[in-house]
Amino acid sequence: MPFGSSGQASLPPVAQHDEHLRQSAWRSICVNLRPIFVVTTKHFPSPRVFVVYYGVTNRHASLNLNHHGETMPPIIPISDAKDYVGQVVTVRGWIKRKTGKGKLLFLRVRDGSGIFQAVAFRPTLGDELFARAKKLTTESSVILTGEIREDSRAPGVPGGYEMDVRDLEIVQIAAPYPIAPKEHGVEFLLDHRHLWLRSDRQWAIQRVRATVIRAIRDWLDDHGFLNVDTPILTPAAGEGTTTLFEIDYHGTPAYLAQTGQLYNEANIFAFGKVYCFGPTFRAEKSKTRRHLQEFWMVEPEIAFCHLDELLEIEEQFVSYIVQRTLRERAEELALLGRDTSRLEQVVPPFPRLRYDDAVSMIHEAAAAGVTVPPKDEPLPPLPWGEDFGAPHETYIASQFEKPVFVTHYPTAAKAFYMEPDPERPEVCLSADLLAPEGYGEITGGSERMSDPEKLLAAIRREGLPEDAFDWYLDLRQYGSVPHSGFGLGVERTVAWITGIKNVREAIAFPRVLGRIRP
RNA sequence: UCCACCGUAGCUCAAUUGGCAGAGCAGCCGGCUGUUAACCGGCUGGUUCCUGGUUCGAGUCCAGGCGGUGGAGCCA
Numbered sequence: 001m002p003f004g005s006s007g008q009a010s011l012p013p014v015a016q017h018d019e020h021l022r023q024s025a026w027r028s029i030c031v032n033l034r035p036i037f038v039v040t041t042k043h044f045p046s047p048r049v050f051v052v053y054y055g056v057t058n059r060h061a062s063l064n065l066n067h068h069g070e071t072m073p074p075i076i077p078i079s080d081a082k083d084y085v086g087q088v089v090t091v092r093g094w095i096k097r098k099t100g101k102g103k104l105l106f107l108r109v110r111d112g113s114g115i116f117q118a119v120a121f122r123p124t125l126g127d128e129l130f131a132r133a134k135k136l137t138t139e140s141s142v143i144l145t146g147e148i149r150e151d152s153r154a155p156g157v158p159g160g161y162e163m164d165v166r167d168l169e170i171v172q173i174a175a176p177y178p179i180a181p182k183e184h185g186v187e188f189l190l191d192h193r194h195l196w197l198r199s200d201r202q203w204a205i206q207r208v209r210a211t212v213i214r215a216i217r218d219w220l221d222d223h224g225f226l227n228v229d230t231p232i233l234t235p236a237a238g239e240g241t242t243t244l245f246e247i248d249y250h251g252t253p254a255y256l257a258q259t260g261q262l263y264n265e266a267n268i269f270a271f272g273k274v275y276c277f278g279p280t281f282r283a284e285k286s287k288t289r290r291h292l293q294e295f296w297m298v299e300p301e302i303a304f305c306h307l308d309e310l311l312e313i314e315e316q317f318v319s320y321i322v323q324r325t326l327r328e329r330a331e332e333l334a335l336l337g338r339d340t341s342r343l344e345q346v347v348p349p350f351p352r353l354r355y356d357d358a359v360s361m362i363h364e365a366a367a368a369g370v371t372v373p374p375k376d377e378p379l380p381p382l383p384w385g386e387d388f389g390a391p392h393e394t395y396i397a398s399q400f401e402k403p404v405f406v407t408h409y410p411t412a413a414k415a416f417y418m419e420p421d422p423e424r425p426e427v428c429l430s431a432d433l434l435a436p437e438g439y440g441e442i443t444g445g446s447e448r449m450s451d452p453e454k455l456l457a458a459i460r461r462e463g464l465p466e467d468a469f470d471w472y473l474d475l476r477q478y479g480s481v482p483h484s485g486f487g488l489g490v491e492r493t494v495a496w497i498t499g500i501k502n503v504r505e506a507i508a509f510p511r512v513l514g515r516i517r518p
Numbered sequence: 519u520c521c522a523c524c525g526u527a528g529c530u531c532a533a534u535u536g537g538c539a540g541a542g543c544a545g546c547c548g549g550c551u552g553u554u555a556a557c558c559g560g561c562u563g564g565u566u567c568c569u570g571g572u573u574c575g576a577g578u579c580c581a582g583g584c585g586g587u588g589g590a591g592c593c594a
Contacts, residue, residue, distance in 0.1 A: 103551055108553095122551085137545085153552065177544080184530075291593070487594060
């Protein structure tokens, strides 16, 4: 029962102690979006308010009743504090930081929804409660009741509102907290990731991530894509066998999926436009700011789709994700210190650049002695046919205001299933989307090979196990069509939008090379 | 796998040519009515990553190992 009372089926009467409590009750009723019916009676047995309700959402204040069925101040999330100025409310959370000045204590409190300051003043709180408040340590859990007031000096998210504490209940006094409000090393923070998540910065990043994921699903669901998820335990590689995590499948070797794409290709023949979304696994020995062993990827796949249509889908999709996040997570991005001016420009169309032209740009830049951040090392030359290194990606991306598509990579440098350009088979109908500001490749996609003979030849050329791909080849026997798809890495996208330096902060519990705890 | 750098208090870091192991923060005690990583006074806190070597003497020099960070390759 969401009101936090005993859960009994009968409706609790609300005592009408005073005008203030009555207003609090009304207030909590009014903020609930779900239908609520209120009856007042003047006679039975004394003046009472009866509340009829159902389905109260957790997002809003709930009516707070004590054991006697009497109204208590409503329990609110900190994010709603601005709606309760002048009213007495209860907030449940954790102490981020405590500062003070004699008879005055400032408690920075977070509850997951937001951060604000609670002010404990000895003359109004009383000596006993004030002494209790002074005992609070960092990360102690508390239930605070007091009046919300507006004050421009009050810090927080959203700032400008604070609580004048009238009552407090200590749930637990926290042990000395290892993470101090100062700089820490990476190893220490990753060892304490379970606690590090409580920091302002990590809180903001995970809230952005949730919005990015919501935007991904909403856009695809609203554009005719069906979510059909693909297996994580798989019998064969998606793209080569060196980077797979092998597991024991009841005596048979199996692998954690590094892509859902091959299954996506089966699904389009049943559902037309599909996407899968989940964790993928790469056992690469990569220790860079852009790599995780386990990361989340959304992979749309579309039947009857050529490369040019795919690029239009991608630019609409990525723009929507960025613009919606800017709109809904402005406070979090501000907390992270993100300069959003570059992100505001992320709207279709994105520039398109052929691999050939990218190589020419790199040659000219290398000849001119251009250097690339972060170390300002000279741009290395790039022989035609090789894939870009990180400095090449950074340089190309830096030449454009928006994300840029690089298309028509050399066929030999790309995965076996990519369709060669019919006019020029040494390049394929592929496209990578490079994010600005050095965040690298955020999507990779292509038109897929639809001809069964050519696909079989490609599998043999790569030396892949033919029998593992029998069903994949089979797809091309029954109504094969041109089709295309791409994958977008969630952590790289979140890192780019939030402006963080390393993808490991974009996921709650990152799996990086050499680390499996916590 | 390769390259570079790093390892000293719970954390971030000092320690001169090889010569007494130090500070700030956190924690504890006391003070302060508007703090924003407050401030003031006091206290507590050490296997200097490990093993061996050189030396009268090693945090410091040498050898080997372990751990970490960044990058390369590869990738989203």
